[in-house]
Amino acid sequence: MKHGRLIIAALVGAMLITSLAGCGSKGTNDGESGEYQKINLSMAVNGTDTQIDSLVAHHFADLVSERSGGNIVIDVFSNDTLAGGNSTKGVEYIAVGGSDLGAYATCVLANLEPKLSVATLPWSFTSYQQAREVIDTTGGEYYAEMLANKGITYLGSFHNGFRQLTNSKHAVTTPEDLKGLKIRVPGSAVYMGVFKALGASPTAMSWSEVFTAIQQGTIDGQENGCSVTKSAKMDEIQDYMTIWNYSYENDLFVANTKVWENLEDNTKELLQQCATESCEWGRDRLEAEEDELIKGFQEEGMQVDILTEDQLQAFKEAVAGVTAELKQSYGEEACAAFGIN
Numbered sequence: 001m002k003h004g005r006l007i008i009a010a011l012v013g014a015m016l017i018t019s020l021a022g023c024g025s026k027g028t029n030d031g032e033s034g035e036y037q038k039i040n041l042s043m044a045v046n047g048t049d050t051q052i053d054s055l056v057a058h059h060f061a062d063l064v065s066e067r068s069g070g071n072i073v074i075d076v077f078s079n080d081t082l083a084g085g086n087s088t089k090g091v092e093y094i095a096v097g098g099s100d101l102g103a104y105a106t107c108v109l110a111n112l113e114p115k116l117s118v119a120t121l122p123w124s125f126t127s128y129q130q131a132r133e134v135i136d137t138t139g140g141e142y143y144a145e146m147l148a149n150k151g152i153t154y155l156g157s158f159h160n161g162f163r164q165l166t167n168s169k170h171a172v173t174t175p176e177d178l179k180g181l182k183i184r185v186p187g188s189a190v191y192m193g194v195f196k197a198l199g200a201s202p203t204a205m206s207w208s209e210v211f212t213a214i215q216q217g218t219i220d221g222q223e224n225g226c227s228v229t230k231s232a233k234m235d236e237i238q239d240y241m242t243i244w245n246y247s248y249e250n251d252l253f254v255a256n257t258k259v260w261e262n263l264e265d266n267t268k269e270l271l272q273q274c275a276t277e278s279c280e281w282g283r284d285r286l287e288a289e290e291d292e293l294i295k296g297f298q299e300e301g302m303q304v305d306i307l308t309e310d311q312l313q314a315f316k317e318a319v320a321g322v323t324a325e326l327k328q329s330y331g332e333e334a335c336a337a338f339g340i341n
Helices: 002-023 052-067 078-083 087-096 114-120 128-148 189-197 207-215 226-231 257-261 265-299 309-318 320-330 332-337
Strands: 039-045 072-077 101-105 152-162 164-167 182-185 201-204 221-224 240-243 248-256 303-306
Touching: 039 052, 039 078, 039 087, 052 072, 052 101, 052 152, 052 226, 052 248, 052 265, 072 078, 072 265, 078 087, 087 101, 087 248, 101 152, 114 128, 114 189, 114 248, 114 320, 114 332, 128 152, 128 248, 128 265, 128 332, 152 226, 152 257, 152 265, 164 226, 182 189, 182 207, 189 201, 189 320, 207 221, 221 226, 226 265, 248 257, 248 265, 265 303, 309 320, 320 332
Parallel strands: 039 072, 039 101, 182 201, 182 221, 240 303
Antiparallel strands: 101 248, 152 248, 164 221, 164 240
C-alpha cells in the first residue's frame, strides 16, 4: 500500500513539473496573435462530452484558440480521464497542478473544503436568477477565498442545475414515498443528510457507475439536474421523476494557482475573459433547455411530478433538523455569503 502511494505521488509530481514547464514555454508570432505566449494547458472535467461541464470547457477552449490566434491551446479531458475516472482525485490533481484548469461541482470540490457545499443546502435558492446574483457577488468572493487556501484560483461559476429525483419504483410526492429507496448521491454531507432524514438509503457512488447500477437494481434512483439526467440517458432506465428543486448545484471554473501565476499577464486576462463568457454561455444554455427537457421526459413516457409549494413544505419540514445542523457546521460567514438565514 505504501509503495502504491509513493508511485501515485511520483506521478502527480511529474505532472506538476510538466505543467509548470509548459506554462514557462513562451513564443511569439509576427502576426496579430504574437502578443500571446504559445502554450498548451490541460482542463479536467468529470462529465461526459455531452454534459454541461464538458460543453462549457470545449466552448472555452474554442474561444481561447480563436482569440489567441491558436497560440493558447486548451486540451479538455472529459470523464476525469487524467484521474482515472475518479472525481475526488480529479480535484486533488487541480490542487497540486496535475491538471492546469478544471470545472467541478461544489459537492466534489467539498472533498478539499467541506464549506464549499454551503450553497447546496436544501432550498437555499428559489430561482436561477437569484443564484446568479448571489454567486456573482458575495458567493463568488467566498468561493475564491476558500479555494485560495487550497492552492486553487477561482475563475467563475456556471449552473449544474437544480437537482431533481428519478427512480424506478414509484412516484415520489411525499416524504413517505422515499422510505427505503436506494438513491445514489454524491458523497456530500448535504445530500447524504437530506436523504437519510427523508428515510431513503443514500449511496455514494462514482457517477460513471450509476447507469449500470440502476440497470442491475443495485440502486433505485439518482438525483441530478435535468441536463445531466438527460445527457446520462437516465430517462431511458427510470420511470418516475420528481421536480422539486431541492438543491442548487453549480460547477466552479478553476485553475491551479501556481500554474495561473506563472502565466503572462495578458494571457491571464484573456483566459479570465473567456472563462467568464463561457460560464455565462453555460448558464444561459442550461436555463433555456430545462423546460424543454422536462416536456421531453413526459413525451417519452416518464411520469413527471412537479411538486407544489404545499407538497414541498412537508419535505422542508422533514429535513429541517439536518439543515439546521449543517448551517451550524458551515458557520455564519459561509451562510451569510449566500444569503442563507
